[in-house]
Amino acid sequence: MRLLKFMSVAAIIIACIFCLVSFLKPIRYSNSCGEDNLYRYRMGIYQIQTNTLKEKELQKLGGLLSFTGIQNIRCLNELERQRYKMLAQAIDSTNRSLKWRLVKDDLWINKKGDIGLKEVIVIGSEGFTFVDSYLTRMGFNTEEPLNTIIDTSTFQKLNSAFYKDKKHIYRHYAMAYGGSFSTFEEADHATFVALSDCYAKDKNHIYENREGILKNVDYKTFKVKSTVSGCFAKDKNGYLSWSDRITGDGLNDEYVKKAISELDK
Secondary structure, three states: OHHHHHHHHHHHHHHHHHHHHHHHOOEEOOOOOOOOOEEEEOOEEEEEEEOOOOOEEEEEEEOHHHHOOOOOOOOHHHHHHHHHHHHHHHHHHHHHHHOOEEEEOOEEEOOOOOEEEEEEEEEOOOOOEEEEEEEOEHHHHOOOEHHHOOOOOOOEEOOOOEEEOOOOEEEEEOOOOOOEEEEOOOOOOOOOEEOOOOEEEOOOOEEEOOOEEOOOOOOOOOEOOOOOOOOEEEEOOEEEEOOEEOOHHHHHOHHHHHHHHHHOO
């Protein structure tokens, strides 16, 4: 009986020492997922990482039950997926509550009268899921409201990147986590036409939808083709992918060779 009592007291003392130590110094913790940087710390389970400023960043993953081993913590990937799912649901719920309806050519309006350019954005790393989003302001959704600039009656889509109305040429710069929408001041409004989903021109310049004016192309011989998959073009000086010249080993890529074959027909 005394031995049992002694063992119980000893176990309690050891547990108290262990808990005290955990407040002072993280103790490595392992889970079934094999994740790194997990520690018993401050009566819980934390992921502890060092940022670029050499500062410790703590994320609590479990409480006392996890600390004592009674309850397993969920894998970080699972927790991340759950957060991404909740975020996507919240965005979708907000969109439904605003009752967006199509005006024309990717331009939508909500119940509050806000005009928005619809785009699809990525939620989470590695494209966990996708949701609809609306650019209601110029720039990266931070500048003037679209409904103070766009003339909806004359607004039209030229390709996946360029739009116009009676006053302006607009450029949509698409990005995975949300793009930007801006007036394209360099373009000549009267002569601006789309050549493909990637390229456009006016009386002065050839344009690429990310770079803008292409200064390294020959205007007269510049050529695109609707049968080419991807952003490829050619002129008398060679071939382009987006705004870059294709040279060296790039010319031997099978995908590039197929595009070149189409452009040369």
